[in-house]
Amino acid sequence: MANYFNTLPLREQLAELAKCRFMNSSEFADGVEALKGKKMVVIGCGAQGLNQGLNLRDSGLDVSYALRPEAIAQKRQSWKNATENGFVVGTYEELIPTADVVLNLTPDKQHTPVVTAVMPLMKEGACLSYSHGFNIVEEGMKIREDLTVIMVAPKCPGSEVRAEYVRGFGVPTLIAVHEDNDPKGEGLALAKAYAVGTGGHKAGVLMSSFIAEVKSDLMGEQTILCGMLQTGSILCFDKMVEEGIDPGYASRLIQYGWETITEALKYGGVTNMLDRLSNPAKIKAFDLSEELKVIMRPLYNKHQDDIISGHFSKTMMEDWANDDVNLLKWRAETAETNFEKTPAGDVKISEQEFFDNGILMVAMVKAGVELAFETMTAAGIIAESAYYESLHETPLIANTIARKKLYEMNATISDTAEYGCYLYNHACVPLLADFMKGIKTDVIGKGLSVEDNGVDNKRLIEVNTALRSHPVEAVGAVLRGHMADMKKIV
Amino acid sequence: MDSIGLDNIYFEKVTVNFDDRFTLSEIDWTIEPNQHWVITGTNGAGKSALAAVLAGVGEIENGTVIGLPKNVGLVSFEAQAELIAKELKKDDADIMDVISLGTPVHEMIFDYCQDTALAQALVEKFGLSTLLDRAFRKLSTGETRKVMLIRALANRPDLLILDEPFDGLDVDTLAMLQDHLASIIDSTPMIMVLNRFDEMPAFITHIAYVDKGKLTLTVDKSDENAFNELYQLLHLKTTDLNVPQADPANKLPALDPSQPLVRLNQATIKYGDTIIVDKLDWTIERGQHWQLSGPNGSGKTGVLSLITGDHPQCYVNDIFVFGFQRGKGESIWQIKQFIGYVSTSLQWEYRVSTSCKNVIISGFYDSIGMYSKSTDNQKKIADQWLTLLGMEDRADQPFNKLSYGDQRLLLIARAMVKHPPLLILDEPCLGLDDMNRQLVLALIEKICEDKETTVLYVNHHAEDQIKGIENYLGLKKNN
Numbered sequence: 025m026a027n028y029f030n031t032l033p034l035r036e037q038l039a040e041l042a043k044c045r046f047m048n049s050s051e052f053a054d055g056v057e058a059l060k061g062k063k064m065v066v067i068g069c070g071a072q073g074l075n076q077g078l079n080l081r082d083s084g085l086d087v088s089y090a091l092r093p094e095a096i097a098q099k100r101q102s103w104k105n106a107t108e109n110g111f112v113v114g115t116y117e118e119l120i121p122t123a124d125v126v127l128n129l130t131p132d133k134q135h136t137p138v139v140t141a142v143m144p145l146m147k148e149g150a151c152l153s154y155s156h157g158f159n160i161v162e163e164g165m166k167i168r169e170d171l172t173v174i175m176v177a178p179k180c181p182g183s184e185v186r187a188e189y190v191r192g193f194g195v196p197t198l199i200a201v202h203e204d205n206d207p208k209g210e211g212l213a214l215a216k217a218y219a220v221g222t223g224g225h226k227a228g229v230l231m232s233s234f235i236a237e238v239k240s241d242l243m244g245e246q247t248i249l250c251g252m253l254q255t256g257s258i259l260c261f262d263k264m265v266e267e268g269i270d271p272g273y274a275s276r277l278i279q280y281g282w283e284t285i286t287e288a289l290k291y292g293g294v295t296n297m298l299d300r301l302s303n304p305a306k307i308k309a310f311d312l313s314e315e316l317k318v319i320m321r322p323l324y325n326k327h328q329d330d331i332i333s334g335h336f337s338k339t340m341m342e343d344w345a346n347d348d349v350n351l352l353k354w355r356a357e358t359a360e361t362n363f364e365k366t367p368a369g370d371v372k373i374s375e376q377e378f379f380d381n382g383i384l385m386v387a388m389v390k391a392g393v394e395l396a397f398e399t400m401t402a403a404g405i406i407a408e409s410a411y412y413e414s415l416h417e418t419p420l421i422a423n424t425i426a427r428k429k430l431y432e433m434n435a436t437i438s439d440t441a442e443y444g445c446y447l448y449n450h451a452c453v454p455l456l457a458d459f460m461k462g463i464k465t466d467v468i469g470k471g472l473s474v475e476d477n478g479v480d481n482k483r484l485i486e487v488n489t490a491l492r493s494h495p496v497e498a499v500g501a502v503l504r505g506h507m508a509d510m511k512k513i514v
Numbered sequence: 515m516d517s518i519g520l521d522n523i524y525f526e527k528v529t530v531n532f533d534d535r536f537t538l539s540e541i542d543w544t545i546e547p548n549q550h551w552v553i554t555g556t557n558g559a560g561k562s563a564l565a566a567v568l569a570g571v572g573e574i575e576n577g578t579v580i581g582l583p584k585n586v587g588l589v590s591f592e593a594q595a596e597l598i599a600k601e602l603k604k605d606d607a608d609i610m611d612v613i614s615l616g617t618p619v620h621e622m623i624f625d626y627c628q629d630t631a632l633a634q635a636l637v638e639k640f641g642l643s644t645l646l647d648r649a650f651r652k653l654s655t656g657e658t659r660k661v662m663l664i665r666a667l668a669n670r671p672d673l674l675i676l677d678e679p680f681d682g683l684d685v686d687t688l689a690m691l692q693d694h695l696a697s698i699i700d701s702t703p704m705i706m707v708l709n710r711f712d713e714m715p716a717f718i719t720h721i722a723y724v725d726k727g728k729l730t731l732t733v734d735k736s737d738e739n740a741f742n743e744l745y746q747l748l749h750l751k752t753t754d755l756n757v758p759q760a761d762p763a764n765k766l767p768a769l770d771p772s773q774p775l776v777r778l779n780q781a782t783i784k785y786g787d788t789i790i791v792d793k794l795d796w797t798i799e800r801g802q803h804w805q806l807s808g809p810n811g812s813g814k815t816g817v818l819s820l821i822t823g824d825h826p827q828c829y830v831n832d833i834f835v836f837g838f839q840r841g842k843g844e845s846i847w848q849i850k851q852f853i854g855y856v857s858t859s860l861q862w863e864y865r866v867s868t869s870c871k872n873v874i875i876s877g878f879y880d881s882i883g884m885y886s887k888s889t890d891n892q893k894k895i896a897d898q899w900l901t902l903l904g905m906e907d908r909a910d911q912p913f914n915k916l917s918y919g920d921q922r923l924l925l926i927a928r929a930m931v932k933h934p935p936l937l938i939l940d941e942p943c944l945g946l947d948d949m950n951r952q953l954v955l956a957l958i959e960k961i962c963e964d965k966e967t968t969v970l971y972v973n974h975h976a977e978d979q980i981k982g983i984e985n986y987l988g989l990k991k992n993n
Contacts, residue, residue, distance in 0.1 A: 060843065078826060082846035108785055109826035190824075191866070192847075192881025226885060 025136075025164040027334040029235055040235035041404040043200075046503070051216065052225040056083050058210070058217035062124035065090050067116075067138055069102035071182030072155060073129035076222050078109060079189045083221040088112035090119040090126075090142075120145035125214065127153045132440050133344060135159035143168055149207070151214050156241065157234035158440065160202055162337035173205035174215040175234060178224055179412055181420065185222060194223030196412070196503075198230045200237060228503070230408055240405045242331045244413030245441035247324055247399075248392035249421045251448025253282055254358070254430055256388040258453065259460055261363035264469040271362075272369020274469065277378065279368050279429055281385050282422035284378040290419040293500040294390050295491045300379045301386065303479040305472050310487045312387035312467065317395055319459055323451055324399040327444075332403055340443050351439065354446035358430050377471075384468040393418065397496040407499040415500055521581040522546050523568070523673075528577035530567050535915040538563050541577070541729050543722070550704045550717055554744075555724035557919030557947050561707045562590060564724055565675050568705060583673045587666030590677030590707070591918045591945060594662050598862055601651040616649035619661060626665050633668035639690055640664060645811075655858040656682045656810030663691065670702075677707040681944045682858070684809035684974055709919070709947040711745060757960050758898035760933035761891050764878055766851055769837055774799045775852075775936055775968055776821055779832035783816045783825065790816050796987060800935070803962050803969040803982055808989030814972050815857065817989070818938055821970075823849045836935070850880040854929035854967075857940035861921060870916065870924055871896045871909045877928035899927040903953075918945045926954055933966050940972045955980060 029037060059080075064087045066077050073089070081087045089106040093115050096103050106113045120126060120142055130138050136159060139152070146152065151172040159165045160173065167173050178185045180195040188195050197219045201211035212231075219229050257278050264274035288297040298306050330336040343350045358364060379386065393415050400410035424433040434442045466472050491497070525543040532538075538560050545551065553561045566572060567579070569588040601616055619642065627633040637643055640660045645653065650661065659682050666674060676695075680688050692715055695704065699717045708714055723731035723744055733740045769775070776798040783791040791813040798804060808814050819825035820833060823846045833840040836852045854877065864873070866883035874896040875888045888896075900906045903923050913921060922945050929937060939958065943951045961967050962982030971983060 056845075081829065082823070084843045084845040084848075086843070104786070110828070110830035190863070191883055192876075192879060193883065193885050 025166070027337070028161050028164040029239075029332075030334050031164070037235070038404050040233045041239060042406050043231070043233035043236050044406040044408040045231045046408060047229045047231050049225065052220050052229070054213070054217065056085060056217045056221045058213040059085050059125065059221060062086065063088070063122050064125045064127060065119045065123035066127045066129055067091075067142065068128070068130035068134075069105045070129070070131075072178070072185070073102075073127075073182075074105045074109065075182040075186035076127070076129065076178070077106075077111065078186055079223055080218075080221040081111075082189070083223075085221050088114065088119055090114060090116050090123075092116070116142060116145055121147055123147070123150055125151040125153060125218075127155075129155055132156060132158045132438055136163055136165060139165055139167075143171070146171060151211075152205075153215075153218065154234075157200070157202075157238040158242075158337070160234050161238040162334065163341070167202070167205050169205070170207055171205055172208060172211045172214065173202035174211045174218070175200040175202070175237060176215055176218045176222070176224075177237065178222060179416065188227065189223040192226075194226040196228045196230070196416075197222065197224030198232050198237060198412070200232045200234050202234050230412070232409060236405055236409050239331055239403070240400055240409040240413040242336065242440070242444060243328050243400050243403075243405075244396055244410075244417060245437065246327055246331075246336075246444030246448050248389075248396040248414050249417055250433060250437055250441055250445035251452065252388060252392035253418075253421060253425060253433070254445055254449045255452040255456070256385060257282075257363050257425065257430060258361050258449070259456060260382075260384060260388075260468050261361075261366070263460055263463055264465065265362065267465045267469065269465060269469040270369060270371075271366045273371050273373075275363065275366040276368035276371060276373060277382060277469065278363060278385070278425075280373065280426050281378045281382045282389075283419070283426040284375055285382060285386055286389060286419040286422040288379075289389065289393070289415060293415065293497050293504070294393055294494065295497055297386060298390065298491055300376070301383065302380070302472070302477050303484055304474050304477055305380065305383050307479060307483060307487050308467060308472065309383045309387045309390065310491070312384060313391040313394075315459065316387060316391035316456075319455060320391060320395060320452065321399075323448070323455060324395045326451075327448065328399045328403050336444065336447075340440065343443065348439075351443050351446070354450075355434060355442070358434060358446070358449075361430070364430055380471040381469055383466075383472070384463060387467075389418065394494060394496060401495070407495060408503065411496060411499045411503055415496055416503075523581040524579070526578050526580075528567075528579055529575045530563070530572040531575050532563055532566075532572045536560065536563055536727065538567065538572070538727050538729075541567075543729055543732070545703070545705070547703050549719045550699060550715075551706070551720045551722055552714055552718050553705065553707045553722045553724060554709070554711070555947070557709075557923070557945075557950055558917040559724045560727045561724050562592060562677050562917065563727075564722070564729065565590065565677050565705055565707045566592070568673060568675055583671075585669065585672045587669055587671030587674045588677070589659075589662045589666045589675070589679055592677070594658060595862060597662070598651060598658065599865070601649075616651045618647050619650055619653070620646040622650045622661055623664055623668070627668035629668045629670050632670070633664055636664045636668055636694075639694070640687060641811075654811055654815055656684065656687075659683065660687070660810070667694070667698075672702070674698075674702050674704045675706075676704065678709065678945060679706065680708075680713050682810075682941065682974070687810065709945065709951070711948065756902070757930070757957065757964070758895050758902065760931075760966075761878065761889075761895055763889065763891060764932055766935070769800075769852075769935060771800065773837060774834070775836060777834040778817070778820065779834075781817070781820055781831045781833065783813060783820070783827050791820075791989075794989075798936070798968065798970065800968055801965055802985055803980075804971065804985045804987060805980070805983045806970065806972045806987050806989070807974070809991050812989040812991045814989055815859065815940060818855075818857070818940055818970075818972070821936075822853055822855055822938065847880065852935045853880075854932065854934035854937045855940075856922075856925050856929045856938070856942050858944060861918075861925060864921070864925065865914065867912050867914055869910050870905065870913055871900065873913045873924045874899050874927045874931055877931040895931060896927075899931060903927060919947060919950060922946060923950060923954070926957070930957070930961060933961075933964070935966070935968060936970060937961060937967050938970045938972075941974065942971075943973070 064085055066073050066089050069089050077087045089111050091102055091113055149170050154175045155177045157175055177198045178195045185195050199215040199219055219225050261274050261278055265271050285297055288300050298309055301309055396414040397410045401407055424436045523545040525541045528541040530538040553564055555561045569586045623633055642660055696717055719735055721733045722729055733744055735741055774797045778794055778796045781791060781794040806814055820828045829841045835849055838844040864882050868883050872884045875892050876884050878892055879886060900909050926942055942954055959981050962969050
């Protein structure tokens with residue numbers, strides 16, 4: 025199999041990367057009609073598989089689960105999940121031939137074996153749905169010509185996909201049709217009905233392409249989402265301990281700090297996150313982030329270049345084939361870092377203190393979000409995609425660190441994201457070594473010790489203008505506005 | 515007598531701020547170690563807040579509190595909600611493609627309690643032995659409450675604070691708990707928040723009455739005159755109740771009058787080998803009001819959620835509701851439009867930030883939070899409900915900043931607002947004070963008179979009988 029993206033001419037590559045449109049709610053007037061009475065068979069009963077299935081069934085659709093014979097025979101967790109929730113469960117051989125739509129909701133790494141096993145069993149003219157395009161775009165999986173291939177990807181964890189539906193709402197969702205596999209021209213109608221069935225249309229749907237989804241998703245998860253938070257955690261912790269701050273305090277400030285500061289990001293973008301700081305601290309964070317952006321830009325470019333060229337997926341797949349030797353080694357190294365081994369101390373840190381004493385962390389999030397966004401859009405990915413894959417998802421990842429530190433983050437993200445995260449971290453820690461030498465506890469650990477909060481008017485205006493005029497803020501305001509429109513308190 | 519060996523607790527002109535959403539002011543109070551107090555007052559007066567201060571919650575802005583012991587046990591809805599939210603958050607944050615199973619009950623109890631032997635004994639007394647391996651968040655409301663109580667009791671606290679400890683407990687458990695509390699009165703001073711005077715244990719020595727964030731009255735229970743006056747104060751009578759009309763624009767599809775509203779045929783709920791509900795046959799005809807009762811864990815909520823469609827196993831049961839045989843391509847919203855619903859779990863789940871008025875209006879849309887624009891008439895009806903509940907001053911306040919009892923009142927209005935064909939009230943009076951409990955019971959009676967709505971009422975308290983309900987279904991515990 026060859027990298028699909030690399031087989032396309034530049035013109036088409038650019039066109040696919042630039043696909044991303046926020047759909048109008050009137051486009052979903054047909055509801056779930058296109059899927060009504062059709063047989064939907066889900067493969068994989070993890071959090072996405074189970075919760076999407078529950079939503080689709082509650083929307084009046086016919087859903088069942090195909091599992092491997094050993095999962096059924098041994099009554100594994102996936103079998104329990106499906107049967108306790110009252111779904112029909114069967115083997116691939118039993119269920120796939122009856123399916124009008126097969127929903128592949130297994131992890132990336134299993135896509136090739138799963139799709140290879142399933143494809144010959146699928147009936148003529150059926151539809152195969154993905155929630156992530158890696159298999160098609162990077163691995164170059166060829167799907168039988170009579171089959172329709174679509175993608176429906178809710179941009180939230182599975183549990184939230186369910187919780188929002190039950191409330192009468194949904195989560196933002198990305199849909200796409202694989203142009204090479206749309207023989208009957210029904211791909212879009214099916215993808216839209218699927219998005220309605222999970223409740224996604226109420227929170228906003230982005231019409232994208234397999235290529236744009238993969239290239240932006242990989243970039244976001246390796247750099248700002250996971251890589252930057254891992255590197256930042258390790259560097260900030262070691263610096264604080266070196267400067268004599270109590271390790272328990274340092275551990276708590278970082279473990280829960282990412283979650284707290286990115287919560288502000290979720291509500292009002294980078295601007296709001298920095299607005300939570302005092303004026304002198306804001307200017308300090310801004311200056312630090314400018315410095316960080318200059319140092320880290322080549323690294324972000326390299327990640328994006330390797331993703332676009334296919335070099336990243338090639339090396340990762342080599343590691344898959346080599347029993348994950350690198351992945352497992354890096355995972356073990358992460359477990360041995362001082363941050364990971366020092367439990368959060370029993371101290372109380374107020375919500376505001378996480379900002380005041382975590383100026384460098386704020387600067388790192390700002391630099392990472394902006395660099396990832398800038399690099400993605402420079403590579404031809406449209407702003408909407410770049411926003412979702414950088415700023416929008418950062419709080420979700422920060423949440424996992426609050427639970428059980430880096431171990432939890434790396435255990436919960438996909439293997440693909442984890443692999444990319446380690447790659448980033450290995451390059452970024454040495455890259456920031458000199459920068460970190462100049463860092464003191466005023467920006468990480470203790471907060472600024474200024475006599476008063478006075479600042480120069482002109483400088484403050486410059487900083488505020490720069491913050492507010494960054495392109496990620498413009499698109500963010502629009503996309504968050506779509507959400508707020510629907511949730512508006514009237 | 516100072517057998518407990520603790521100091522008095524003194525409050526002197528104390529003002530306490532709770533995240534800027536509530537303030538207790540100018541509290542003067544002395545609690546002696548051999549006293550046992552009940553704090554009472556109307557919903558939203560600050561009863562729970564005052565109790566929580568004793569457990570170190572809130573920011574003391576003025577005045578002094580002296581003598582608070584370190585080891586304080588606290589059982590309250592807020593603490594329970596916090597614990598449940600914490601467990602849910604573990605799940606929310608889950609971006610791994612694995613279903614998080616949550617913390618098992620034995621970990622919640624034994625990793626926390628100092629006195630393991632006592633904890634073990636209480637687990638048996640409360641009948642939780644068979645649930646030790648179950649995930650905490652899979653427990654019913656009554657069961658999580660029991661876990662909270664065991665945690666507090668088995669820590670042998672120097673001060674025990676019980677905020678509505680009896681709500682949601684079945685009759686047997688309630689008697690057992692009251693006996694246990696009576697057996698520790700010599701070693702453990704207790705402060706209880708109680709909405710219902712009839713639940714006050716005999717060992718209580720003093721009563722504190724809270725009104726609008728102030729401690730306005732303290733009464734020694736042996737002073738009969740003062741006690742009776744206080745009782746009168748709490749016992750307001752409701753007159754001239756008028757239930758606001760439904761919205762004529764909110765027309766539901768017509769139901770076939772010859773068919774029952776609900777028919778469960780051999781309904782069964784099971785997890786693995788554990789059977790929660792076993793082959794239940796139940797038909798609810800239109801206009802036939804029902805009361806459902808049974809001990810904690812007997813599957814009451816499970817049966818209700820089969821009807822509402824919230825239980826995933828409704829798809830493997832033979833269930834007929836509002837003209838739909840379940841599992842034939844109907845959507846859950848087609849079912850929910852016929853139902854108004856109140857329960858404690860709904861209250862846990864109502865975690866979105868929205869105004870009180872919107873909470874009522876969301877009843878027209880069967881949603882938690884508002885995602886569509888409301889009409890002028892819907893707003894007008896919501897205002898009428900707010901007036902009826904005496905909450906018109908709180909119309910625009912955020913729902914999640916209200917007291918537990920006030921939230922409950924709003925959710926009852928949300929359930930009734932569209933005059934649904936089926937109104938399901940799962941322990942609607944939980945957490946309400948005497949006055950509001952009577953208001954709600956009177957409302958339910960009014961709605962029972964109305965032929966449009968069939969009421970399905972679930973409760974533990976035998977004394978909360980409703981005129982007009984003539985059909986009873988009792989569930990037994992299976993495991």
